[in-house]
Amino acid sequence: MKGIIFRGLEALVIEKCGMAAWDELLEKNAPDGRVYISAQSYPDEEIIGLAQDVATALSMTMPEVLKAFGEYLFGHLNRSHPTVAKGFNSFAELIMGIDKVIHVEVAKLYHEPNLPEIESKLIEDGFILMHYRSKRQLCMCAEGLIYGAASHYGIDVSLNHVECMHDGFDKCVIEVKYEALNG
Ligand code: HEM
């Protein structure tokens, strides 16, 4: 997992719980002196360990934490790469462009990123069906990112996770229902 994702979690934890809380989490879950650099890769287990401890500290479940983190992460990624999402005029365009545009750009910017496979299909105005596949199974993070994208465009969205890799399916299927008028 790239440092930019860890830095997103770091920013969120520091904002909500303070620097001391983050230092404590780092000490427990990462090697001594760890500093996350956006373009570098770090073990996936490290972010899972950090997120798990955030969950314990805040009495939240792991899916709840990943979702909240994903929502925050959208803004964080957008601030770090302001040109990537600029090309989209609406929430729907952006969601349709995750795999073939956004993550394609990401793959040019980062050395060997570990990206999920995301297929988005526009069923009708206001309804996109998303398929998510990744061996990291961060589908709740994907949900959070979708909420983050909706709030970026100032629209309401509701998600229905109809199939999940965590339940043994080969992919997650997420129904994305959104306000079609302005989004
Ligand atoms: C709603 C929109 C988006 C969704 C649903 C999405 C989904 C995801 C997910 C779930 C991951 C975690 C890896 C995995 O699941 O295997 C990921 C990784 C990543 N995404 Fe996206 N993403 C979105 C938008 C963006 C945007 C706007 C950017 C940058 C401008 C971006 C850049 C990245 C980067 C840098 C990684 C990390 C790759 C690595 O660690 O090697 N994503 N994305």
Ligand SMILES: [Zn+2]
């Ligand atoms: Zn899932």
